[in-house]
Amino acid sequence: MIVDPEKCTHQPVYFGAVNINIEQRTIGTVDVWRCGACKKRFCEEKQLGIESIADIVGMPKIGPDEKWAVLVSKLQKGKDKWKLVKLKETDKIKFETIDEKIIELNVKNFQIEDDHHWSFLIDDHIGKAVEI
Numbered sequence: 001m002i003v004d005p006e007k008c009t010h011q012p013v014y015f016g017a018v019n020i021n022i023e024q025r026t027i028g029t030v031d032v033w034r035c036g037a038c039k040k041r042f043c044e045e046k047q048l049g050i051e052s053i054a055d056i057v058g059m060p061k062i063g064p065d066e067k068w069a070v071l072v073s074k075l076q077k078g079k080d081k082w083k084l085v086k087l088k089e090t091d092k093i094k095f096e097t098i099d100e101k102i103i104e105l106n107v108k109n110f111q112i113e114d115d116h117h118w119s120f121l122i123d124d125h126i127g128k129a130v131e132i
Helices: none
Strands: 012-022 025-035 041-047 066-073 082-088 090-096 102-108 111-113 117-121 128-131
Touching: 025 066, 025 082, 041 082, 066 090, 082 090, 082 117, 111 117
Parallel strands: 012 128
Antiparallel strands: 012 025, 025 041, 066 082, 066 117, 090 102, 102 111
């Protein structure tokens, strides 16, 4: 029996990963965990070579109307090129650029709509590597 994700006391177990590659070299990973009771997914960003703690420690919460995605900047390099985000079907998301400017990006159909940024959904790439 599947439990209501909003009322569940989650029991996350490791589900898989999405490797983030540049020129076939892995620069980071998104670990995906899934609750054994309600099947809700949780994600953790791992930037290779970065020893600081991520913005969110533990199992970050995600709303029932959101999906996990990776936002990719075409203008930035290295660790600043990608970030794990939560996207709604139609929304605006704030993103901090390398020069510490906060920009707003439009989201439509769970995808970033911008000439200098793009995104992909984690659920579509579990167990795979994505070349950015």
